[in-house]
Amino acid sequence: MDVQVVALLVSPVHAFEGRPQDGPLVDPLLGSCDRVEVRAGLGLVGDRFYAQPAHRKASVTVIAAESLDLITAELSLAAVPNPVLTRRNVVLRGFPVDGLPAGRSRAGALFSLDSGDGPVRFQAHRPASPCGWMDQVLAxxxxxALRGRGGVRCEPLDDGFLRVGPAVLTVL
Structure with missing residues (x-):
């Protein structure tokens, strides 16, 4: 299936600590990047969850850009929020990623994403549920509004690269 990688995020710091009403920590590198390196079983090189044992099965988060389109309409926002503010690593347009997890008892779908440097396989594990911070950083x-459409937490199964632009997603 043809999709679009809208944004990629690698952030070395965890900006959402403490209470949402106090505001997020400053992330000096917050912004999307054009290309990320994926390492099997470890995550995205340079990201705060890279090689963290507690996050091995949730080191890469993927969200559908359409989720932001929907909350823009539901909340009557003037513009679609910057997808990087969701702190999801991969923002895709053209595929309903929230349907990939199977539930708590077993792994979800196995899928690959090829943005031009060869396919990288991922195992979907569980939903990336939104937190109270979304009210502060999005609207x-x-x-x-993001409940049930906050994306999915995945484990990378291959080394490779992802880049912003056209891509092919294959459910395996």
Whole structure:
């Protein structure tokens, strides 16, 4: 299936600590990048969850850009929020990623993403549920609006690269 990689995020710091009403920590490198390196079983090189044992099965998060389109309409926002503010690593347009996890008891779908440097396989494991921070960084009401469409936490199974632009997603 043809998709579009809208944004990629690798962030070395965890900006959402403490209470949402106090605001996020400053992330000096917050912004999308054009290309990321993926390492099997470890995550995205340079990301805060890279090689963290507690996050091996959740080191890469993927969200559908359409989720932001929907909350823009639901919350009557003037513009679609910057997808990087969701702190998801990969923002895709053209595929319903929230349908990939199978549930708590077993792994979800196995899929590959090829953005021009060869396919990289991922194992979907569980939903990337939104948190209260979404109300602060996206818009009031975004936390509730993103429930059920906050993306999916995945484990990378191959080394490779992802880049912004056209891509092919294959459910294996």
């Amino acid at each position: 009031p009401g975004a936390h509730k």
